[in-house]
Structures are given as structure tokens and as C-alpha cells.
Amino acid sequence: TYDVLVVGAGHGGAQIVASLRQQGFKGSIGMIGDEVDAPYERPPLSKAYLAGETSVDQLLLRPQAFWIEQEIALKTGLRVTSVDAQAHQVRCASGEQFGYRHLVWATGGQPRRLVCKGSDLAGIHVVRTRAQVDAMRDEVVHAKNVVIIGGGYIGLETAAILAKAGKSVCVIEAQDRVLARVTSPVVSAFYEEEHRRHGVRILTKTSIESLLGDKGRIAGVLLSNGEVLPADMAVVGIGLIPEVSALMDAGAVCTNGVDIDAQCRTTLLDVYALGDCVNYVNAFADGARVRLESVQNANDQAKVVATNIIGIAQASYSAVPWFWSNQYDLKLQTVGLNIGYDQTVVRGNPDNRSFSVVYLRKGKIIALDCINAARDFVFGKKLVAQGVVATAAQLEDVHVDLNSLAA
Numbered sequence: 001t002y003d004v005l006v007v008g009a010g011h012g013g014a015q016i017v018a019s020l021r022q023q024g025f026k027g028s029i030g031m032i033g034d035e036v037d038a039p040y041e042r043p044p045l046s047k048a049y050l051a052g053e054t055s056v057d058q059l060l061l062r063p064q065a066f067w068i069e070q071e072i073a074l075k076t077g078l079r080v081t082s083v084d085a086q087a088h089q090v091r092c093a094s095g096e097q098f099g100y101r102h103l104v105w106a107t108g109g110q111p112r113r114l115v116c117k118g119s120d121l122a123g124i125h126v127v128r129t130r131a132q133v134d135a136m137r138d139e140v141v142h143a144k145n146v147v148i149i150g151g152g153y154i155g156l157e158t159a160a161i162l163a164k165a166g167k168s169v170c171v172i173e174a175q176d177r178v179l180a181r182v183t184s185p186v187v188s189a190f191y192e193e194e195h196r197r198h199g200v201r202i203l204t205k206t207s208i209e210s211l212l213g214d215k216g217r218i219a220g221v222l223l224s225n226g227e228v229l230p231a232d233m234a235v236v237g238i239g240l241i242p243e244v245s246a247l248m249d250a251g252a253v254c255t256n257g258v259d260i261d262a263q264c265r266t267t268l269l270d271v272y273a274l275g276d277c278v279n280y281v282n283a284f285a286d287g288a289r290v291r292l293e294s295v296q297n298a299n300d301q302a303k304v305v306a307t308n309i310i311g312i313a314q315a316s317y318s319a320v321p322w323f324w325s326n327q328y329d330l331k332l333q334t335v336g337l338n339i340g341y342d343q344t345v346v347r348g349n350p351d352n353r354s355f356s357v358v359y360l361r362k363g364k365i366i367a368l369d370c371i372n373a374a375r376d377f378v379f380g381k382k383l384v385a386q387g388v389v390a391t392a393a394q395l396e397d398v399h400v401d402l403n404s405l406a407a
């Protein structure tokens, strides 16, 4: 039995155990992860690591010695399959059982898979784990035509790396623009143009009929409009399914992830949850429930959970959301959540490849997408945190530093 047992050895898992020790927690800590690796950084998987510019060791979130020095019983390659909330126990696929005083569920999720004819062919990849990306890197060397299914951040980052590596890349997106779920039309149009400039074909409003095979391996993609795209490889980036079935079976309330309250508690006694697998009312979402997928969200929730487990103070989660994406030489940094925006203001000129889009709701700044505009991001964070009201004229004027609008 552990005083704290963490399920999921990813970003949030690594942060919660570090925060517990930093805050002086002396109790026993166990951490169970189903990957073979110690916790590592996921964002480079579709960026520098995919490009072959970073080694596995450089991905590690903590040096190997950390786990021993901090007396954390890290168990990798083990998958938790059920939780008995009453008995305070988890069971693994291996049959092993572990008891806990506090359970922290930090399991992220599984990439959503395609459901169409041919989706089980060889050569179809997803980008969530180091092992998956290694498999993709091994194959991409021999690939000429790569079809990327899904024009979200992961699909587009992958497209950028593969285009730079000289592959013929086509991105298929069902909606009428890429990044439709997360950004405004002006940012979507900018990225579509950038990718086209780099030779990537982008097909929007396009869906897939089936994947065509040759000797068990992908050879093409049949679109619903009848066109066949040649493909030696496909990468599927169509979203994440939160990994919460064991909690759901144990009786936790789950709605697209496990529901948590402001203290990151699930509805099960002594079970906290955090990161990509949780659904909660975010202070910056105008009262809406969200399930965010960002390093910031996982890390900041982990700090809240650590404080609440230690119990010196009651901490609530209220951090300003932020996120980044790298494509080519473009660094996008976003802050806030643009949910329910009714106005956008473009600051700077997209043609100069350095600009920001400010999102407002009833005159209040709620989010910014900053492209090669780090200053706007830094000051924009303050404006979002403070809920500053501003006019389009103030925001448009690049000579007015955003800092001057802060309280």
C-alpha cells in the first residue's frame, strides 16, 4: 500500500510526484505506467524527435536517478485495469494489486482510430507514444507519399516535419479549414497557406471512404469524392479518447473524461485526477466544462493535487491555459480559451509571418493566438488573467505595447 499511488507515468504523473516531494511530502509514493519508458516529454514526438533531432534520453522529464533519489516506486510496463474505490486498491492486467491511501489518475488517453475499411492495414500510424513514433520513423525512411488524416496540431506538425524531410505530404481534413476546433479562420488560413508554400497538399471538406491495401500494407486512400491518393504510409491525428474506463467501472462520474471539481477530486473518495483525461469547469471557459490537452494543464493541476493531498491548504485550480505548436519556423503560442468569442482583432500582418489574433467576448480579452510574437504572448497572458476590456483600435496598433493595457 502506498500513501499516494499515481496511475499514468506521463507529464502529469511526473509533476505530481515531484511537487509532492518539493512540498515536503514524506509518505510512500508509487507510480504505475503502461509504457516501457520513464516519464518523457510528449510534445517533441511530432516535432524534434520525429525529425530525428532529439534522442530518447533528451526527452526524459527527469533524469533516471531522480526516481531513486526521491524514493518513488516507478513501475513501468504495467497497466491498471480496475479500481476498487471502497477497498482502496487497483488491479493490473498482470494480476498484481496495489493499495493506496490517495489515488491520482493521470492516464491521458488513446488516439482515436479510424473506423473504415482498410484501417487495420500495416503502415497506418498514430502519434502518442515514443514507441509509436519510433515505428513511424523506421518506416518513413522508405515512404514517398504520406497521407495525414486530420488537420489538427499533431497532424500539421507531423506534416511540417515530413515535408521538410522531402516526403510528398497530403493532409485530409473533414471540416472546411484546418485547426477548426481550436482557432479562428484567419489563423487556419495562414497555416494552410504556409503548408502549401512548403509543398503540402491540404484537402479540406474531405472525408475518407476507405484505405486501400496491397499485400496487407497501405497503398492508397480512397476519398468520398472518388479520388484515390497514393500512400505508402498514413498518419492518423483525429483526436484523443480519454483513458477512464477503469474509473467509470468503479462508479466515477465521467463525461468525456472523468469529472473533477475545482480541487481536482473525482466523485470517488480519495481519488484525484488530472491532465488530458479530466473534464471540469475551467475558470477561463465562461462556465463551460472542458477537457484540455496541454502540458500546462497537466502540470498545473498536478501542483494543485499535491497541495491538496498534503493538506496544508485547500488549493483550487484556476491557472490561465496556454499551449504552443511549432511548424516550420513558426512558433505559435496561445493563451486563454477562445470559447464563445464574438470578436477577433488581428494585430500585425500575417504576411510578415509575425502577428497575433486577439479574441474578445463582450469586449473582454479572453484569448490570444500569437505567431512568432512572443511579446504579445507574455503580455497577453496578463490581459487574459485580468480579463481586461479593450477596443479593437487599441489592440490593432502594434505601437501600443499590450503591457500598457494591463491593470
Ligand code: FAD
Binding pocket: 007, 008, 009, 010, 011, 012, 013, 032, 033, 034, 035, 042, 043, 044, 045, 046, 078, 079, 080, 081, 106, 107, 108, 109, 127, 128, 129, 154, 243, 274, 275, 276, 277, 292, 293, 294, 295, 296, 298, 322, 323, 324, 325, 326
Ligand atoms: P500523458 O502525458 O499522456 O501520460 C499518461 C500516461 O499514462 C501515458 O504514458 C499512458 O500510456 C499511461 N496510461 C494510460 N492508461 C494507463 C493505465 N490504465 N495504466 C497505466 N498507465 C496508463 N501539449 C502542449 O502543451 N504543447 C505541445 O506542443 C504539445 N504537443 C503534443 C504533441 C504530441 C504528438 C502529443 C501526443 C501531445 C502533445 N501535447 C502538447 C499534449 C501533451 O503532451 C499532453 O497534454 C500531456 O502529455 C498530458 O499529460 P498527461 O499526464 O495527462 O498524459
